[in-house]
Amino acid sequence: MDFKEKAxxxxxxxxxxxxxxxxxxxxxxxxxxxxxxKGQELHLLMTLRSPHLKSNAGEVCFPGGKSDPEDxxxxxxxxxxxxxxxxxxxxxxxxxxxLFPIINKRGLLVTPVVAFIDESxxxxxxxxxxxxxxxxxxxxxxxxxSHSACPxxxxxxxxxxxxYPDPITGKQQHIWGLTALLAIxxxxxxxxxxxxxxxxxxxxxxxxxxxxxxxxxxxKL
Numbered sequence: 001m002d003f004k005e006k007a008x009x010x011x012x013x014x015x016x017x018x019x020x021x022x023x024x025x026x027x028x029x030x031x032x033x034x035x036x037x038k039g040q041e042l043h044l045l046m047t048l049r050s051p052h053l054k055s056n057a058g059e060v061c062f063p064g065g066k067s068d069p070e071d072x073x074x075x076x077x078x079x080x081x082x083x084x085x086x087x088x089x090x091x092x093x094x095x096x097x098x099l100f101p102i103i104n105k106r107g108l109l110v111t112p113v114v115a116f117i118d119e120s121x122x123x124x125x126x127x128x129x130x131x132x133x134x135x136x137x138x139x140x141x142x143x144x145x146s147h148s149a150c151p152x153x154x155x156x157x158x159x160x161x162x163x164y165p166d167p168i169t170g171k172q173q174h175i176w177g178l179t180a181l182l183a184i185x186x187x188x189x190x191x192x193x194x195x196x197x198x199x200x201x202x203x204x205x206x207x208x209x210x211x212x213x214x215x216x217x218x219x220k221l
Contacts, residue, residue, distance in 0.1 A: 004037050004116070007190040008096050011114055014189050014206070015097035023101075023218065029108040030077035031064030033186055034088070034117045035096075041137055042190065044183060045117070046175070047086065047125070048132035055106065058131075060175045062182065063088070066108065074098060078113035086133055087124030093117055099185060100210035103217040104178055112182050114190075134166050134173060141180070141187040144196035157200035157213070160184060 034045040051058045063082040071077040075098065079090040094116040101111045123133040140146070141162065149158035161176035162183075175183065184199055185206070194203055201209035 003040075003042070006192075007035070007042060008116070010192050011097050011099075011186070011190050014099060016100060017098070020101055020211075020214070023109065023214070027108050028067040028074065028077070028111070029065055029104075030067065030074045030081065030111045030113055031062040031182070032078040032082040032088075032093070033062050033112055033114045033182060034082070034093070035114065035138065035186070035190070036117050036119045036121070036135075038119050038135070041139070043135045043137050044141075044186070045086075045121075045123070045133065045135050046173075046179070046183075047130045048134070048173070050127065050129055050131050053129065059177075059179070060173055061179050062112075063130075064110075074101075074111040075113050078111075078115075085126050085129050087126075088117065088121065092121065099182075099189075100207065101214065102178060102181070102210065103214060109214075110178065112185075114186055132169075134168070136164055136173075136175075136183075138183075138187050139191060139193075140164060141183040142191065142193060142195040147197050149197065157181075157209070158198070160199075 035042055046060055047063055049056055049059050049061055063085045064078055065081040067077045075095055079093060082088040096114045099112040101109050104110050125133050146163045148161045152159045160180040162180055164173040164175055166173055188195060188203055
């Protein structure tokens with residue numbers, strides 16, 4: 001079994017399926033976490049949001065957004081948003097799993113959808129939503145060198161932050177908050193390797209941490 005198949009199998013073991021169907025009706029969103037193989041290594045595709053957007057302008061994130069009434073489910077939302085933002089055709093996406101949903105700072109229930117895409121994919125960024133598209137080796141999100149974390153009052157677990165020196169543009173990409181947490185989660189689960197820093201949740205069984213975090217936020221809404 002090659003490392004790509006191994007990563008897929010490892011991630012599928014954490015697929016949430018309908019586990020969170022019990023949650024009350026609330027505004028939903030999805031993000032697509034696109035993985036691909038490059039040089040015998042797994043990489044993540046990430047975007048920089050347009051500086052003209054009303055929310056999270058100029059921040060690094062994954063393709064994604066709010067659910068539309070026409071979307072059949074969380075996966076449909078993630079695929080639609082990825083097509084709108086970076087021109088990724090849904091038929092070129094191999095969905096692997098849905099991971100633990102997280103309630104973001106705006107009260108949206110965000111579901112991460114992990115998928116594989118082909119290395120040859122050439123993003124066509126929608127300038128109204130995306131100003132840059134770049135890639136990061138997945139293992140980067142296990143390394144201490146460019147990582148920092150700090151506690152946030154009233155929030156379970158630390159706020160993670162990374163500075164990634166993009167070798168193509170020379171720009172330092174600041175990856176933090178929910179996006180950083182999701183990148184760490186995919187790196188830890190997909191590579192089945194512990195990070196060089198404390199992540200704030202049980203690496204062998206992360207579900208209780210994320211389930212408890214959601215239940216706490218729901219109780220405060």
